[in-house]
Amino acid sequence: MAEITEPLIPPNQTPQAEAADEPPPDFDPETMRKTKPGLKRLILTLSVLFSFILGVPLIYKSVEIYRAPLPFLEIDSLSAEIDSNPLLFPCRFQAIFVGFDSKSSITSLESSILHQMIELTRQTPQCGTCSPNHSVSVVLDSDSHGLVGAVDFDGDDEAVDEALQAVFGGGSGSGSGSGGEVYTVVVVNRGGEEVRAVVGKYRNAWILGRVSEAEAVAEAAEVFVKVFVNGGKEEGLIHGEFMPVGADGTLVLSFNLLNADPRDWIYDWDFQTVDETLLAPMIEAMKPVANISVESQVLYHVPKSSLSYWDDNWDSYIFSTKDLPFFVNSNEWHLDTSIAAGGRSKMLHFVVYIPSAKECPLLLQLPDGQISKTNSFISPMWGGVIVLNPQSCRKNSESKHPSRHTILHEDLQKVFEVFMGQFRQLFSFKSDNLYVGASGTYNLLPSERGFTVWELDVLSRMHTCFNLHSCATTLGSLSRLVQSLPRMIIKDEIGKQVKYSLEAAKLAQTNASLGVYDASAVSSRQARSLAEDAFFHPSIMSVSYYSFEHCFAVYSPFFLPVSMHVILAALREWRRYKKENKKYLVWKAKMKDAS
C-alpha cells in the first residue's frame, strides 16, 4: 500500500522546494532544514500513547474483581462500642418495708438503698447486667393492712411465694419481655432474732425477722444486686461470655448412656418418661433463651480412655481430677453424630457412664482428696459426665448372659437432678439453692422447671450480651480478613448480610436500653446469625481468589510488547521532532541573518 504513494511525493516535492527558494550558500542539510518539521507522526504516536494511558484504568476496571462495599467503619465502631461500654439494661426495683416505724422518709430510704447498690456494683459493670442508675421505689407498709396484708408470711415458702406473686406479679404478667418487670423485696419486721431471707421463684424476695432499718436497707440492696441482677453467680466459675447456645438459637441436648462393657452388665433407661416428665418443663421454660431439642442413645463397648487406680482407703477405684481431660474417649465414644442438629446449632453432651466390672466402683476424686459427692463433672461448652456405679460390683460369673437392668425411675430422677445442676452450671448458675452474701444467707427457692423467672431474666440479658459480643467479634474478623485479602471476591449477598447484621445489632442495643428483653434477645440473635452467615458464606470459604500473578500472566503477553512499541515510538518521534525543530530554527536564524 505504501509502495505506490509514498515514493512519488518526496521526489516531486524536493525539487519543487529547492526550486522555490534557492538555498543560501552555507546551507548544511546535516544541521539545518528549511521547512517546519511535520507534526503528523508525532501527533499520531502521542495519540496512540495517550489512548493507551487512558485505556489503563479501563483495563484495570475490567479485570477488577467484584467486592461489595462493606461498612468497615461501622463494624469498627460497633465493636469499639461493645468493648468500651457493655450492654446494660434498665431495671426497676421495689422495696416494701412492713412493720417499720417510719422515722426516715421514703426518699431517704430510696437514696440509701441506691447508694448501697452503687456501692455493691462499684467494679466495672459486667455486660448483660442492669445499668447503675437503678430506679428504686420504696413503699412503707403497715402490718395489718395494705399491699401485702393478705400474705401470710408464717406459711410455707412456696405458698408465700405464690401469694406474693399474686399481689405483685399479676399486673405485669409472669412472662418477661414487656419491659415492665419489677423486682420486689419485702422486709417484714417481726418475729424472733433469727432472720430468714428467701428469694422466690418469680421476681420476689422476702426477709422475715427483727431487723433494724439499716440492716433491712443493706439486705434489700444486696438481694437486688447480687441475686436479681447478677443471678447469684459465683465469681470466676465460668466466664459469662460462654453461652452454650448455637448461632441460630438452637441447642441440642444429647443424652447418652454408656455401658463401658456390656459383657459384665447392661443398663438401660426409660428415657421417654424422663423426657416427658423432667425435661419438657425445663425446655418450655427456656423457650425465650434457646430452642432446645433432646435426643438420646445407649452405647455399648465404650471404655473411658484413661486408667483409674485402686485405693484401699475408699475401697474403690479412684479417678483423680488431673486425669479428667482424658476421661472422655473421643475415639470410641461416638456421641457427635446427630443429623437432627443441622446448621450451626450447639450440641451439649450429657453422659451417664456405667463402669465395667474391672473398674467398679469408680469414684472421682477432688483435688483436695475428697470424693466428689455427685461423682460427676462438667466441661464448659461441651457438656457433663456422671459416673454411675452399679449396686453390686460383683459380676455374676456363672451365667453366660450378662445381667440386664433398667435404671429405676427414682435413680433416674436423681441422675437428672445432677444433670439439671450441670446444665445450670453450664449456664454459669449455682447448682445449689443457698446464696451466702455479705449480710446473711439467702434461701433460693428452686423451680421445678430448672430455672426461676428471675434467673431466666438474667439468662436473657446475658444471652443478648453474648450474641452482640459474638456478632461484633465475627464482623470484626470478617472485616480484617477482607481487608487483608485485597483480591478476594465479595458477593453482594455478604454485603447485605453484614448490613442487616449491623442493623439488627443496633436495634438490639436500642431495645436493650429501653429494657425490652424479648425484642432485644430476638434481634441480637438475628445479628449474630447474620454475621456468621456472612463469615461462613460459601464464596468466602472457597479459594476462588483471583490472584494478581494470574492477572499479570494473562495480560502481559499482549501489553508488554505493545507498550514497548508504543512508548519507544513516541519517544523516538519526540526526539526526532526536537532535533528537526532545532535544525529548522537554525535555518530560520540563518535566514534572518541573511535577510
Place this chain on the structure above:
Amino acid sequence: MALLFLLLRPVLLLSLFHFGPISQSQAASGSPAGEDFSEELLLRPLPDRKLLAHFHFQSRAPHTSSDGRHHHLFPKAISQLVQKFHVKEMELSFTQGRWNYDQWGGFDPISSSNAKPPGVELWAVFDVPHEQVDDSWKNLTHALSGLFCASINFLESSTTYSAPDWGYRPDSGSLRYGSLPREAVCTENLTPWLKLLPCRDKAGLSTLMHRPSIYKGYYHSQRLRLTSSEFEPEGVGSGIVLEQTLTVVVQPSSQRTVRSYSHETKLQPSWSLTSIFGRKVSSRCVLAKSSIVYLQLDGSLVAELDSLQKENKISSADNYVSEGVRSNACFEVSVKPDRVLKELKGVEKKSPSVLYEFSIDKYNESGPFDLGLTWKVPVAWSCQKAPLHVSRFLMGSGNERGAIAISLRSTELTDELLHTKTSEGTCKLEVKIFQVVPWYIKVYFHTLQVFVNEEPQAVSDVVEKMRVSPSVDKLSPGVMEMLLKFPCGMKSAAITLEFDKGFLHIDEYPPDANQGFDIPSAIISFPNFHTSMQFLKDDSSDKSAILSKFEENSAVLAYTEVLLVPLTTPDFSMPYNVITITCTVCALYFGSLLNVLRRRVGEEERLENKEKQPGWLRQLLFRLYAKITGRPLEAVGSTSTSSSSSSSKLGFIILVAGIAVFWQVYYG
C-alpha cells in the same frame, strides 16, 4: 474436641445431692421392648476354589408412635435420617470388584440382592409429596456422605441421578436411583458402617472383619438397607428395619495345591475362620438376639457329593445331612453343627441345598469358635446360573461416536427351564433392562437394534414396553427402561444403541480425564424368575433374619459391567496457550503497524542512497524476496528498495508468526 481440652476446667462442686451407687435396679427381663438386633454369618464354598462370606446384621425398631423416638439399640443416626428425610426405603451399597455371575451363582438370593455394581449405588423411596422428592434426595445424599465418609454428595447433581418408573423396582412413585461407579471403597467407609452396630467390631461376629483380609478379597460389598413404615398408620409394617450386610469373596490359601489331580478335579482348598480372617470368634455380641453362623452347601454340590458317595458305595448315603455328624467320606467340619437344615425341594430344582447351623452362644474366650472345612476328595460342581448370561460392551472407535451393545446368551438353565415350558405352548422369556447414561454420551434411541440368534429383528416384535427419557445437556442423564420378550428357544440376543460423544466444558472435566468416563452398570432383571429358598425349620416363630431373607421372593437380576468411554480431552493448558499466542500475534501486528505508520520513506531512501553498501542480511533478504516474487533483483533494488524492505520485514514477521501458530497447533 480441641475446644473440650481447651476449656476443660472440670468442676466437681455439685453438693446438693449425695450420690451413691444406684440403690436399686430392677432386673429387666430380656431385651428392651420391641427393639432387637441379630447377627449372622453365612459361609459358602464356591466352585472356583473361593469362599463366600456373607455377614448379615439386622436391627429393628418399632413404630415411633407406639414406642417413642428414643432408642436403646437402634442407631440414632439412622432413625434421625428416617425422621428427617421421610425415607420409606433406602439401599446404599459400597462395592469393590465384580460379582462373577457364572462361577459364584446368579440364581440365588445372595446374588440377586447382594451382588452390586462397583462403586456406590444408592436408591431411596421417599414418603413426601411428589415435588419435594428431589429436595429430599439431595439432602439425603449430603447426610449420607457425611455419615459414611464418601463422596455420595456427587449424586446431588441432577445429571447423576434418575427417577426410574418401572424398570428398576415395580412400585416406584417417588424413587430416585443414582450410582457412582468410580467411588473407591475402603476402610474409612466400613468404620462408620460398623458404628451403626451396637457392638461395633468389639464383640460378636464383626470381630472377624480384619481389614486386610476382607479388602484383599475378590469381591467386597458393604450394603445398608433400610425399610421403614414410620409414615404409615400404626400397626402397618414393623417400624424401621435396618439391614446391614457385608459380602466378601475370598480365596482361602491352600497349602496342598501341589496334589497331582487334573485341573477339573483338583482338591478344593481347606479353610478355617483363622486362615481366612486371621481371627476367631471368641464371644457373641451380648446385645444380639441371636448370633448364628451358617455353612451352606450348594444344591449342585450336594448332588455331586451324593453321586460320589454312591460311587464309593458308602452305605449311609445321607449321612452328611444327618445331625451331629461332622465328618464323612468327602469332607470334615471342625465343629459339630447344632442343626442341619435342608432346603425344601423347589419344583424346578434338582437337588436341595444344605445348611449347617452353628450357634455362637456357647463359645467364650477360653474356647473360641473356629469353624473349618477340610476336603478329603476332589469335588467339582457349578453354581446355578441366571437365565441369561449378560454382558455389555462398547463398539466403534474414535472420539466421535460409538455404540453400546448388551448381549444376552442363554445358559444351560434356560434351556432346561424353557424346554419344559415350550411344550406347554406360549413361552416367552421376559427381560427388563434399566440403563442410565450420562448426558455427554448422547444416545440415539431411534438407532435401537435387536438381534435374536444373530438375526436382526423388528424392534416392535421384541420390545414389549419401553420408556425413554432422553438426556438434557448438563441437566439430566438419559434413562432407558425396556421390557423385552424373547422366544424361549433363543440362543443369544443383542441390543445395540448408537451414541455420539459430547463435549464438556473445560471446567467440567474431572481430574485425570484421560482415564475415560464411566457409564454406570445397566440392570438386567428377569421378572419371570424368582429366587427363594425355603428351609425346613421346626419353630417358625423365631426365624433367623438370613433365612427369612432367603424366603422372600425376589426377582433374579444381574448388573452388567461398567463401561469406560474415552472422551476427547482438551489440553488443559490450552486456554493459557491461546491467550499467549493470540496476544503475541496482536502485539506483533500492532507494533509493526505503528512502525509502518511513522516510517518516513523518503528520508530513509536518502540515507540509504548515502550508504552504498546495504548489510549482508538485507541483501540476503532481497535475494530471497526476489526468488519468491520472481522479479529480477535489479528492479527491486532500484525502484522501491525501501518500501519493499519494509513490506518484506512485515512478511517475515507474519511468516514467523505463522510458524509459531503452526507449531502451537500441531506440537504444542
